[in-house]
Amino acid sequence: MTSVLEPLQRALVGVVGKERVLTDPGDRHVYGYDNSRKHHSPDAVVFALTEDEVRDIVAVCRAHKTPLIARGRGTGTAGAAVPVRGGVVLSLERMRRIITVDPDNRLMRVEPGVTNQEVQRAAAAHGFFWAPDPTSAAYCSVGGNIAVNSAGPRAVKYGTVRENTLGLRAVTGRGEAIRTGVDTTKGAVGYDLTRLLIGSEGTLAIITQATLKLTPQSTARRTLRAIYDDxxxxxxxxxxxxxxPVTPCALEFLDGAAIAMVPDFHKTLPAHTGALLLIEVDGPEAAMDEAVAAVSAAARGAGLLELAAATSAGEAQALWAVRKALSPALRTLAPNKLNEDVVVPVSRIPELVAGLAALSRRFGIPIVNFGHAGNGNIHVNMLYDSQNAQQERQARPCLSEVFDLVLRLDGTLSGEHGVGMEKRDYVARAIDAPTLALMRAIKAQFDPDAILNPDKLFPLIS
Structure with a gap:
């Protein structure tokens, strides 16, 4: 650290001890990126274990007018955890307690560093689950899920983090600990600050505890695969x-280009396969045949090549493994890919798909589409090659038109990845000026010195 930063370093050490403050450049480097692969090194990294420590760390950063970026496991894809102005990265990965599991009231209290998978295991021991199930569940933290309102396939039936979080504890940019929400499934007292903090990407407050709403596990589940010619x-x-009437608990979409990313899987499909739906229904065993019949009837129609149900749990798991392997496979194939999780009304998915195909042809950039079709949340992957000068020039203009297309279809720019740095400059297209001004005013109330995760969510003011 330079001499300018030494007082800040000493103050952080005074809060958590020397062993939980990283200042070596190599140590700091690791905490300067997330899954967007953007990188800026912080000036220091500090690990908190308690809410009181988080509060004191905020106070230190406020006193030194230093940016403070809360971080979970760095699995986000929009650059929300990247310390673009340096400052202090506050890692919450060691706040890992599952405080209580309360099956009688269908809730669980956890600290932000607990992984999604750990929550699912603890809930499953009592016959429950927490609805959000992102692809990175084995590694991503609950705090990170809350920060971007992460969801996953089950959101089509069970909702996102916002619908499945009863309350929060957090520390604002003023250094004040607050409690939001209730422990009940109904509550109508005051503003809903819980839903406000969810998806705010650490720009308003730092989550220190969450009360999660649990859902009973279904007694039966069936997985279907529907294959279409295009x-x-x-x-x-x-x-x-x-x-x-029957809402699937998952309805996933893979276009032909996405299927081709997994050659061994592609070989097992009918010739001329152009797209695939992975459909899952759950509920009581007695209702399964009727539910499958209803969904199957709707799936039949023009272009259907094959409709079949998984015959075993192992076969169903294999189908899901293909879906979950797609994003990492694309990242390996095209390290520079632009991965956007846009959302449109379900009825307008055909228009979105047609529009994306037209943009791919016009700009000469391959576009691979898959995602959570049941709620219109499509992951649009632009596989441009940064070593190809023409594609490098065309990538951002193509992305801009993708967003314009989505907005023309009454959609929104993100369903679960958040805004971060990646979509910040496009937000003004989706949110009108008076609404943006109100959001900035809310930010100023929570964080008057603008130290919490600066340069995220909102377009920069020149």
């Missing part, structure tokens, strides 16, 4: 499935 017919089938 992605337009598959998209039309999604609209039909979501318009009938």
């Amino acid at each position: 992605m337009h017919h598959a998209a039309a089938a999604v609209s039909r499935i979501m318009a009938q």
Whole structure:
């Protein structure tokens, strides 16, 4: 650390001790990036173990007018955890207690560093689950899930973090500990600050504890695979499935290009496969046959090549393994890919798919699409090659038109990845000026010195 930063270093050591403050450049480097692969080194990294320590760390950073970026496991893809102005990264990965599991009241209290998978295991021991189930569940933290309102396939039936979090404890940019929400499934006293903090990417307050709403596990589950000759017919089938009374607990979409990313899987499909739907229904065993029949009837239609149910739990797991392997496979194939999780109304998925195909042709950039079709949340992967001068020039203009297309279809720019740095400069297209001004005013109330995760969420003011 330079001499300018030494007082800050000493103050942080005074809060947590020398062993929990990292100042060596090599140690700091690791905490300067997330899964967006953008990188800026922080000036220091500090590990908190308690809410009181978080409060004191905020007070130190406020006194030194130093940016403070809360970090979970760094699995986010939008650059929300990247310390763009340096400052202090506050790692919450060691706040890992599952405080209580209360099956009688269908809730669980956890600290932010607990992983999603650890929550699921603790809940499953009592016959419950927490609805958010992102692909990175084995590693991502609950705090990170809350920060970007992460979801996953089950959101189509069970909702996102916002629908499955009853309350929070957090420390604002003023250094004040607050409690939001209730321990009950109903509550109508005051503003809903819980939902406000969820998805705020650490710009308003630092989450120190969460009360999660648990859902009973279903007694039965069936997995179906519907194969279509092209992605337009598959998209039309999604609209039909979501318009009938049985709501799937997952409805995933893979276009032909995505399927081709997994050659061993592709070989098992009919010739001329252009798209695939992975459909899962759950509920009481007695209702399964009727539910499967209803969903299957909706899935049938123009372009259907094959509709089949997994015959065993192992076969179902294999289908899901293919879906979950896609994003890492694409990252390996195209390290410079732009991965956007746009959302449109389900009925407009066919228009989105057609528009993306047109943009891919016009800009000469391969676009691979997959994702959570049941709620219109499609992961649009632009596989440009940064070593190809033309693609490098065209990538950002193409992305800009992808966002314009989504907004014309009454959609939104992100469903679960958040805004971070990646989408910050496009937000003004989606949110009008008076609403943005109100959001900035809310930020100023929580964080008057603007130390919490600066340069995220909102377009920069020149």
